Amino acid sequence: LRLICTTTTVQKKNVGASGPEKYTEAFIKKQIEEFNLGKRHLANMMGEDPETFTQEDIDRAIAYLFPSGLFDKQARPMMKHPTEVFPEQRKIQWGEDGRPFHFLFYTGKQSYYSLMHETYERFLNVQKHQDQLIAKDLPLQKEKRNLAGSRWLTKIELEEMLLEKLSDDDYLRFIQLLQKLVALPCADIEENYIQKFSKEVPVQLQKVVIEPLQYDERGVAFSTGEGKRKTARATAVVYDNGTGKITVNGTDILHYFPVLQDREQLLFPFQFLGRIGKHDMVCTVSGGGRSAQAGAIRLASAKALRSFVTEKEVEFMRQAGLLTVDPRVKERKKPGQEGSRRKFTWKKR
Amino acid sequence: DDRLLTEPLSHPDFFSVKDLFTLKDLFDARVHLGHKKGCRHRFMEPYIFGCRLDQDIIDLDQTVQHLQLALNFTAHVAYRGGIILFVSRKRQFCHLVESTARACGEYAHTRYWQGGLLTNSHVQFGPGVRLPDLLIFLSTLNNVFEPHVAIRDAAKVNIPTVGVVDTNCNPCLITYPIPGNDDSPAAVELYCKLFRMTIIRAKDKRRQSEAIEKLR
Numbered sequence: 271l272r273l274i275c276t277t278t279t280v281q282k283k284n285v286g287a288s289g290p291e292k293y294t295e296a297f298i299k300k301q302i303e304e305f306n307l308g309k310r311h312l313a314n315m316m317g318e319d320p321e322t323f324t325q326e327d328i329d330r331a332i333a334y335l336f337p338s339g340l341f342d343k344q345a346r347p348m349m350k351h352p353t354e355v356f357p358e359q360r361k362i363q364w365g366e367d368g369r370p371f372h373f374l375f376y377t378g379k380q381s382y383y384s385l386m387h388e389t390y391e392r393f394l395n396v397q398k399h400q401d402q403l404i405a406k407d408l409p410l411q412k413e414k415r416n417l418a419g420s421r422w423l424t425k426i427e428l429e430e431m432l433l434e435k436l437s438d439d440d441y442l443r444f445i446q447l448l449q450k451l452v453a454l455p456c457a458d459i460e461e462n463y464i465q466k467f468s469k470e471v472p473v474q475l476q477k478v479v480i481e482p483l484q485y486d487e488r489g490v491a492f493s494t495g496e497g498k499r500k501t502a503r504a505t506a507v508v509y510d511n512g513t514g515k516i517t518v519n520g521t522d523i524l525h526y527f528p529v530l531q532d533r534e535q536l537l538f539p540f541q542f543l544g545r546i547g548k549h550d551m552v553c554t555v556s557g558g559g560r561s562a563q564a565g566a567i568r569l570a571s572a573k574a575l576r577s578f579v580t581e582k583e584v585e586f587m588r589q590a591g592l593l594t595v596d597p598r599v600k601e602r603k604k605p606g607q608e609g610s611r612r613k614f615t616w617k618k619r
Numbered sequence: 620d621d622r623l624l625t626e627p628l629s630h631p632d633f634f635s636v637k638d639l640f641t642l643k644d645l646f647d648a649r650v651h652l653g654h655k656k657g658c659r660h661r662f663m664e665p666y667i668f669g670c671r672l673d674q675d676i677i678d679l680d681q682t683v684q685h686l687q688l689a690l691n692f693t694a695h696v697a698y699r700g701g702i703i704l705f706v707s708r709k710r711q712f713c714h715l716v717e718s719t720a721r722a723c724g725e726y727a728h729t730r731y732w733q734g735g736l737l738t739n740s741h742v743q744f745g746p747g748v749r750l751p752d753l754l755i756f757l758s759t760l761n762n763v764f765e766p767h768v769a770i771r772d773a774a775k776v777n778i779p780t781v782g783v784v785d786t787n788c789n790p791c792l793i794t795y796p797i798p799g800n801d802d803s804p805a806a807v808e809l810y811c812k813l814f815r816m817t818i819i820r821a822k823d824k825r826r827q828s829e830a831i832e833k834l835r
Contacts, residue, residue, distance in 0.1 A: 383730055
């Protein structure tokens with residue numbers, strides 16, 4: 271027989287958990303008062319000024335007084351303001367006489383339905399305005415609203431805004447209504463309202479900045495580039511007015527890369543641009559193997575060459591794959607298999 | 620306070636509801652038009668005046684009587700500070716009904732009716748909810764042309780109902796049925812206007828009576 275020790279709290283049925291509000295305003299107020307009092311006591315204990323005791327000081331004091339080796343940060347003792355501890359809840363929805371405050375209370379999802387009601391009202395407003403303009407024979411404004419740079423609020427953001435759970439269908443319906451509203455020609459009137467539900471999408475096209483050429487003491491133009499491949503990391507400095515000499519980690523490429531394939535890889539960017547004998551290169555490389563180092567230097571030199579070359583040629587290089595980082599890395603070995611893909615020999619019996 | 624509550628009950632038409640509309644208004648708003656003969660509900664036959672080219676015509680004399688009773692009842696409920704819930708599942712009039720409810724200071728439910736709203740209210744809303752004291756149906760059918768669940772639920776929870784019943788509706792469980800058209804925009808706007816005026820009148824009368832009592 272196993273004795274299971276439980277407290278009465280576990281045995282009590284959690285009726286309030288699924289209900290609309292768990293914490294009354296009075297309860298939260300009391301918690302805030304207790305928190306402030308506790309904060310002053312803590313400041314006194316630590317010998318600091320109670321007036322200027324910030325949240326960071328509280329955290330430090332608690333960590334000092336109650337050291338805990340628990341891994342989970344949220345399981346350690348903490349003292350936070352009640353508004354952070356208790357999630358924002360909807361207060362009681364009806365007054366003393368029992369009459370609810372909101373006119374759509376009896377629907378269950380009052381904030382969502384009132385939002386739909388308001389949006390539809392604005393839709394009718396825009397239609398009325400449109401009819402008026404048509405009656406006066408005025409042209410309807412048709413400046414195309416830029417839809418590319420903005421997105422609608424996600425379901426979770428809308429739930430946070432309304433403090434109410436939504437279903438997927440509800441959310442879809444709301445978005446469809448908003449889209450209908452935006453599709454009308456005179457929707458500019460309700461621009462303020464629509465902006466509450468749209469968010470700017472940051473332009474993701476990062477214009478890669480090509481660094482300008484630098485000049486060293488002799489007046490020779492040079493530029494640097496960095497590249498990587500598997501575990502190899504390389505930096506290359508490409509000089510102008512050169513003879514096509516390439517130095518890797520202090521040694522000539524013929525000595526560093528005995529294999530023809532690696533040297534071909536190094537020369538590929540220059541051969542592509544037709545500048546084989548025109549540039550000098552000094553590179554440093556570490557990590558990886560023979561082939562990986564070659565690939566890393568190739569990428570680094572291609573990046574460095576961008577500064578010497580027109581934009582059109584940069585685009586050609588990009589399309590040739592000279593400027594893309596090769597994402598392939600060694601795949602991990604999985605348990606139950608001999609390697610990353612190879613399985614153990616299958617035996618029938 | 621006792622006198623405030625008992626005084627209106629002694630008059631048959633304390634809120635002069637009869638002056639709000641005439642038979643001609645109902646006719647102009649096309650309240651007498653019903654559905655086709657095939658859609659007729661058996662229990663609506665007493666309220667139907669006749670059938671013309673397969674379309675049922677509702678007897679407006681009976682409508683006038685029923686409407687007066689219903690408006691009188693809503694006025695009394697509103698006078699006593701009761702919660703009135705407007706219910707309609709017609710999508711065209713959803714916005715109109717909600718705006719009417721808001722204008723009166725009462726409540727509306729023109730959306731999907733969740734099963735346990737009236738019968739399981741303590742779990743849905745929380746302990747200590749006050750349920751509506753009157754349900755007004757601007758259309759007793761839901762989107763699948765079946766009787767609205769709220770009629771049966773209100774009868775279960777002893778809440779009186781007022782409802783506009785069309786020729787294809789079942790008037791059985793409704794306490795104050797109003798035989799009339801529920802599909803034309805003109806008819807529904809007329810109903811909304813009448814309900815709004817009665818409720819506002821009743822509430823104003825209540826405030827006046829309370830003010831007079833206070834002065835004494």
